[in-house]
Amino acid sequence: MLTNQLAIHGGPKTKTTPFGTGNRFGEEEVKELIEALNQNTLFYHFGKKVNQFLEDFNNMHGVKYSVATSSGTAAIHVALGAAGVTVGDEVITSPITDQGTVIGILYQNAIPVFADLHPYSFNLDPKSIEEKITEKTKAILVVHLAGNPCDMDPIMEIAKKHNLKVIEDCAQSYLTRYKGRLVGTIGDYGCFSTNDFKHISTGDGGIVTVNSGNEQDYHRTHAFADKNYQRLDDKVSRDIHYLAPNYRMTELQGAVGIAQLRKLNWICETRHQYGEMLNSAVGVVDGLYPMDISEQDYCTYWFYMFRLNPEVLSCSNEEFSAALAAEGIPNQAGYIPKVLYVQPMFQQKQAYLNSQFPFSLSAQDYPKGLCPVAEEILNTAIRINLSEFYEQQDIEEIIAAVTKVANYYSMEKSPAESK
Numbered sequence: 407m408l409t410n411q412l413a414i415h416g417g418p419k420t421k422t423t424p425f426g427t428g429n430r431f432g433e434e435e436v437k438e439l440i441e442a443l444n445q446n447t448l449f450y451h452f453g454k455k456v457n458q459f460l461e462d463f464n465n466m467h468g469v470k471y472s473v474a475t476s477s478g479t480a481a482i483h484v485a486l487g488a489a490g491v492t493v494g495d496e497v498i499t500s501p502i503t504d505q506g507t508v509i510g511i512l513y514q515n516a517i518p519v520f521a522d523l524h525p526y527s528f529n530l531d532p533k534s535i536e537e538k539i540t541e542k543t544k545a546i547l548v549v550h551l552a553g554n555p556c557d558m559d560p561i562m563e564i565a566k567k568h569n570l571k572v573i574e575d576c577a578q579s580y581l582t583r584y585k586g587r588l589v590g591t592i593g594d595y596g597c598f599s600t601n602d603f604k605h606i607s608t609g610d611g612g613i614v615t616v617n618s619g620n621e622q623d624y625h626r627t628h629a630f631a632d633k634n635y636q637r638l639d640d641k642v643s644r645d646i647h648y649l650a651p652n653y654r655m656t657e658l659q660g661a662v663g664i665a666q667l668r669k670l671n672w673i674c675e676t677r678h679q680y681g682e683m684l685n686s687a688v689g690v691v692d693g694l695y696p697m698d699i700s701e702q703d704y705c706t707y708w709f710y711m712f713r714l715n716p717e718v719l720s721c722s723n724e725e726f727s728a729a730l731a732a733e734g735i736p737n738q739a740g741y742i743p744k745v746l747y748v749q750p751m752f753q754q755k756q757a758y759l760n761s762q763f764p765f766s767l768s769a770q771d772y773p774k775g776l777c778p779v780a781e782e783i784l785n786t787a788i789r790i791n792l793s794e795f796y797e798q799q800d801i802e803e804i805i806a807a808v809t810k811v812a813n814y815y816s817m818e819k820s821p822a823e824s825k
């Protein structure tokens with residue numbers, strides 16, 4: 407039996423030992439949780455845990471103000487509300503992201519506008535953003551995908567030129583650095599998620615940073631996560647001037663968050679190291695395109711994604727994915743199944759059942775081919791799960807398996823050129 411025969415064809419499997427695992431939660435979280443319960447209140451405004459969580463988060467990020475929310479989706483909605491995004495406004499964002507990125511836009515009765523991406527960083531292309539600006543554009547909602555920062559300098563410049571707010575979706579990008587600066591501190595607001603699948607977990611939860619450092623802005627953001635209740639003003643006001651949801655975080659989540667934050671540096675450093683190993687290895691394999699990460703930036707790899715070159719490889723990304731899985735490496739073809747705008751919600755322009763509102767306020771259409779690079783990315787990408795609990799050997803075996811599969815399909819494509 408040839409050792410380079412694919413496992414999917416009956417050859418030897420590359421990965422035969424289990425991946426490293428570990429416990430995300432321990433005594434540290436238990437201690438904080440007991441303290442939270444002993445406060446005799448789980449309300450964020452009366453207890454100490456959410457406040458402490460935010461203070462620690464602010465210190466890590468060098469920001470003055472942030473607001474806790476019930477999810478990352480909520481964090482983004484709160485940022486949009488604080489930014490003044492309202493009925494009929496357009497918000498430019500990425501078509502390759504979690505749907506949580508666009509939910510708040512539509513709840514504000516604003517219209518998501520999708521700009522195209524860089525082919526290998528998978529992040530928004532500033533040129534495409536600028537092309538999508540109309541007189542209705544109110545904000546740019548950037549997504550730092552998979553721990554890799556967007557090219558923020560040109561984006562901030564475009565925003566300044568057109569007087570737009572910038573909201574950063576950092577749900578996948580804890581401690582990611584753009585030219586040395588932490589993402590989430592560059593735009594007007596930075597939004598984080600602590601759902602159970604992110605770098606750190608509080609079960610569910612989120613954070614919005616208020617980067618203006620302006621107290622009024624902070625109060626507006628805070629109130630937007632709490633039914634527009636003006637709890638921070640000198641004279642607590644119960645006047646309601648416009649609609650805001652209840653997205654409050656509880657003390658239980660805050661407690662877990664405090665303990666999780668202490669692990670965040672280690673989590674991000676480990677993922678960075680493993681991701682860099684994978685990316686440099688993928689970069690030298692014929693037929694594979696590594697992730698484009700600028701040398702000035704620091705990626706914290708929420709997952710690892712690379713692309714196939716169909717001119718070199720004879721397989722589709724689905725075939726590659728199946729072969730890699732058979733080698734013992736869990737992975738997916740693409741990331742989300744399709745770009746967001748091909749979802750029925752956009753195709754049928756129906757955000758609310760039996761209504762075309764707010765899509766009816768805009769001339770925006772969502773045809774196939776709207777963002778050709780983004781569509782091509784999902785058709786040719788392979789996504790590999792990463793964990794801070796993996797061992798060095800796990801990464802070496804992922805590399806061996808990826809290389810084996812790529813070599814097989816590149817030889818199948820051009821046998822004459824291969825040894």
Ligand SMILES: *Cc1c(COP(=O)(O)O)cnc(C)c1O
Nearest residue numbers: 477478479504506507577599601
């Ligand atoms: C997870 C995620 C969200 C939504 O966060 P939730 O806490 O699940 O609401 C938004 N944007 C991106 C890019 C995400 O990965």
